[in-house]
Amino acid sequence: MTRIDDVARLAGVSTATVSRALRGLPTVSASTRDRVLLAAAELGYTVSPSASRLAGGRTGTIGVVVPWITRWFFSTVVEAAESTLHLAGYDLLLYTLGGREHVRKRLFRTADLHKRVDAVMLVATNVQAADFATITRRAIPGVTVSSGTVVPGWPGIRIDDVAAARTAVAHLLSLGHRRVAHISGSPTAELTHTAHVDRRQGYRQELLAAGVTPDPRLDVNDEFTISGGTRATEELLRRGNIPTAIFAACDEMAMGAMSALRLAGLRVPQDVSVIGIDDHALAAVVGLTTVAQPAAEQGRLAATVLLDQLCGQSDESLFTAPLILPTRLVVRESTGPPRGKLEPDRLTTTEAG
Amino acid sequence: MTRIDDVARLAGVSTATVSRALRGLPTVSASTRDRVLLAAAELGYTVSPSASRLAGGRTGTIGVVVPWITRWFFSTVVEAAESTLHLAGYDLLLYTLGGREHVRKRLFRTADLHKRVDAVMLVATNVQAADFATITRRAIPGVTVSSGTVVPGWPGIRIDDVAAARTAVAHLLSLGHRRVAHISGSPTAELTHTAHVDRRQGYRQELLAAGVTPDPRLDVNDEFTISGGTRATEELLRRGNIPTAIFAACDEMAMGAMSALRLAGLRVPQDVSVIGIDDHALAAVVGLTTVAQPAAEQGRLAATVLLDQLCGQSDESLFTAPLILPTRLVVRESTGPPRGKLEPDRLTTTEAG
DNA sequence: CTGAAAGCGCTTACAG
DNA sequence: CTGAAAGCGCTTACAG
Numbered sequence: 001m002t003r004i005d006d007v008a009r010l011a012g013v014s015t016a017t018v019s020r021a022l023r024g025l026p027t028v029s030a031s032t033r034d035r036v037l038l039a040a041a042e043l044g045y046t047v048s049p050s051a052s053r054l055a056g057g058r059t060g061t062i063g064v065v066v067p068w069i070t071r072w073f074f075s076t077v078v079e080a081a082e083s084t085l086h087l088a089g090y091d092l093l094l095y096t097l098g099g100r101e102h103v104r105k106r107l108f109r110t111a112d113l114h115k116r117v118d119a120v121m122l123v124a125t126n127v128q129a130a131d132f133a134t135i136t137r138r139a140i141p142g143v144t145v146s147s148g149t150v151v152p153g154w155p156g157i158r159i160d161d162v163a164a165a166r167t168a169v170a171h172l173l174s175l176g177h178r179r180v181a182h183i184s185g186s187p188t189a190e191l192t193h194t195a196h197v198d199r200r201q202g203y204r205q206e207l208l209a210a211g212v213t214p215d216p217r218l219d220v221n222d223e224f225t226i227s228g229g230t231r232a233t234e235e236l237l238r239r240g241n242i243p244t245a246i247f248a249a250c251d252e253m254a255m256g257a258m259s260a261l262r263l264a265g266l267r268v269p270q271d272v273s274v275i276g277i278d279d280h281a282l283a284a285v286v287g288l289t290t291v292a293q294p295a296a297e298q299g300r301l302a303a304t305v306l307l308d309q310l311c312g313q314s315d316e317s318l319f320t321a322p323l324i325l326p327t328r329l330v331v332r333e334s335t336g337p338p339r340g341k342l343e344p345d346r347l348t349t350t351e352a353g
Numbered sequence: 354m355t356r357i358d359d360v361a362r363l364a365g366v367s368t369a370t371v372s373r374a375l376r377g378l379p380t381v382s383a384s385t386r387d388r389v390l391l392a393a394a395e396l397g398y399t400v401s402p403s404a405s406r407l408a409g410g411r412t413g414t415i416g417v418v419v420p421w422i423t424r425w426f427f428s429t430v431v432e433a434a435e436s437t438l439h440l441a442g443y444d445l446l447l448y449t450l451g452g453r454e455h456v457r458k459r460l461f462r463t464a465d466l467h468k469r470v471d472a473v474m475l476v477a478t479n480v481q482a483a484d485f486a487t488i489t490r491r492a493i494p495g496v497t498v499s500s501g502t503v504v505p506g507w508p509g510i511r512i513d514d515v516a517a518a519r520t521a522v523a524h525l526l527s528l529g530h531r532r533v534a535h536i537s538g539s540p541t542a543e544l545t546h547t548a549h550v551d552r553r554q555g556y557r558q559e560l561l562a563a564g565v566t567p568d569p570r571l572d573v574n575d576e577f578t579i580s581g582g583t584r585a586t587e588e589l590l591r592r593g594n595i596p597t598a599i600f601a602a603c604d605e606m607a608m609g610a611m612s613a614l615r616l617a618g619l620r621v622p623q624d625v626s627v628i629g630i631d632d633h634a635l636a637a638v639v640g641l642t643t644v645a646q647p648a649a650e651q652g653r654l655a656a657t658v659l660l661d662q663l664c665g666q667s668d669e670s671l672f673t674a675p676l677i678l679p680t681r682l683v684v685r686e687s688t689g690p691p692r693g694k695l696e697p698d699r700l701t702t703t704e705a706g
Numbered sequence: 707c708t709g710a711a712a713g714c715g716c717t718t719a720c721a722g
Numbered sequence: 723c724t725g726a727a728a729g730c731g732c733t734t735a736c737a738g
Contacts, residue, residue: 003731014709019733029707046465050412051731053403054714061446069432070634075423082422082449091469093414094447096435112399116444226634259638281423281579282635285612356715367725372717382723404715407730708738717730722723 002043011039061091063117065125072280073295080299088307119306124193141309143302148194156322157302164291164327165202168247168275173210175337177245183232184249186221199249229256244338245273251280269336287333355396364392414444416470418478425633426648433652441660472659477546494662496655501547509675510655517644517680518555521600521628526563528690530598536585537602539574552602582609597691598626604633622689640686
């Protein structure tokens with residue numbers, strides 16, 4: 001394998017000059033730079049990352065931490081972040097926690113992560129107060145996406161989960177629904193993020209504002225997945241006193257709900273309306289009404305903010321408050337007025353009617 | 354930051370012994386090992402990856418290359434591979450090509466990748482003959498998942514795409530369909546992988562075996578995505594002479610097809626049957642009949658095979674032929690007999706009938 | 707603008 | 723089983 005000395009010899013300069021020329025430092029004359037680049041190209045030389053890291057102290061790598069990668073929001077964020085980071089010449093080290101709390105702990109409590117990456121992007125991954133110390137002491141730059149906690153010194157990119165939930169519930173209320181159920185992530189299964197906490201709060205706030213007392217029997221927890229939505233909905237049906245509408249905390253749960261309702265012989269939206277949050281790629285296919293959030297944009301922005309920090313040219317306002325991206329209601333076919341409002345008798349609502 | 358000398362001093366041994374003890378080499382006495390581990394724990398010492406890599410020549414990192422991460426198959430493979438690799442102490446460097454052919458080229462043609470990772474996992478990423486030389490010369494271990502080409506010296510994990518397609522088409526034929534359309538990836542949009550080539554071949558083979566001549570007007574290319582499936586189906590409808598069944602090369606395209614058909618006022622399966630390949634997490638939700646392939650298992654197996662190679666204890670049979678995992682037909686609600694077979698008159702097929 | 711030299715923090719023959 | 727020493731391949735003050 002060719003090394004920097006080979007290039008230096010061929011170009012007739014020192015290794016220090018090769019190093020400078022290859023990295024585009026301004027302290028190299030144009031003619032020298034050209035000679036070095038030519039020599040490097042001729043030898044097919046690329047710098048050894050290990051040596052460069054050890055000597056230079058920079059890894060050229062960003063660590064991206066996600067709870068999962070198979071869920072729509074996370075994969076979309078990562079894909080957008082990845083292309084931005086690679087374009088800037090950074091590598092992406094992927095950590096999927098997968099509910100393994102000990103992995104998260106090890107990541108933050110030891111110097112491990114810090115020695116592998118120049119900066120960290122935490123997606124829907126909460127950091128506990130005990131971790132702040134580690135992060136701050138090592139002064140590692142970072143950014144959070146869709147995170148419940150604010151990490152001191154790290155910008156945050158997110159949507160307003162409370163407001164998004166209120167928008168969803170307001171839509172159902174405006175259609176005339178009063179028995180509105182909520183299915184959301186469970187505190188134990190979603191340890192790493194807190195979107196479900198905020199969304200539940202928004203659900204309750206909006207109901208209360210409309211004079212509706214939240215009914216705990218209409219509030220079920222499960223995983224933020226399709227099957228989680230299915231199970232939660234089955235539980236709702238099992239409890240009896242079926243709601244006229246279900247607000248699912250994410251589109252994947254909403255789709256699971258639609259599936260469970262259909263299996264139970266209930267029609268969406270004639271018997272039960274369903275709304276989610278996300279605007280998943282499949283939401284349009286299944287006609288799901290939802291509150292859209294810009295996932296790719298959050299990934300792209302987070303990567304950009306991180307790169308700016310590494311260049312030392314961050315917008316200071318980012319450090320004072322999280323950057324909140326807008327959400328918007330997308331009405332499709334899964335929501336409509338409650339049955340009683342239009343057709344009091346189930347029999348008159350068949351397709352033949 | 355504490356270094357290896359700090360640990361050595363505290364434990365009263367040389368840095369060489371610390372290095373050996375920490376890596377669990379057998380040439381260290383139990384009592385010495387304990388003393389070293391205790392000292393390391395007390396100082397909160399973790400090895401510097403950069404230094405370790407430079408000195409040892411190993412990176413402890415696996416490069417995983419995927420065309421996209423937002424598609425079901427790829428995210429499922431990566432998530433399974435990730436947990437297996439991290440469990441074994443390896444980091445995962447993610448490269449998402451995103452249709453950027455130049456990224457793939459740079460990755461293989463230069464020594465770049467080789468200097469960052471110990472081994473490579475290529476998911477649905479083809480390698481051209483010109484790349485073989487680079488890979489072989491550098492003798493970097495690797496494994497391919499769902500790859501069309503066989504890389505000399507690398508095991509391959511995959512399904513039999515031709516057979517999977519034939520299973521799908523055979524199901525449609527057995528229901529009585531003769532006008533069977535195919536929607537699949539386009540040669541230009543899916544440069545990196547070749548599943549669409551094999552699946553198209555299986556489609557044609559099965560039709561021909563049944564005495565049906567493939568009609569090029571029923572064969573449309575687009576992206577392996579939901580919207581690709583939607584566009585391809587719209588194109589089919591635009592061409593007129595609507596098929597009684599559509600075989601989509603993947604579930605995402607199939608779901609796009611279902612969506613386009615519904616929008617056009619056609620019912621699935623009464624007017625048009627739809628079948629895919631994958632068994633996407635949402636297939637059950639939308640009632641999609643499909644040929645299931647084990648995505649997570651392919652990721653897990655590929656990671657295991659790679660780790661075995663790095664330990665030098667690979668099963669030799671893996672290098673002689675790709676490991677083919679089984680697929681199986683999962684019949685749901687999106688396929689049924691063609692209309693003519695049961696109900697010759699469209700009017701008699703309404704729900705009221 | 708350029709070079710000589712130290713140093714980044716480990717691992718690995720080699721010798722014992 | 724253990725240690726002294728070389729070396730991995732760069733980058734970075736420092737000096738000029």
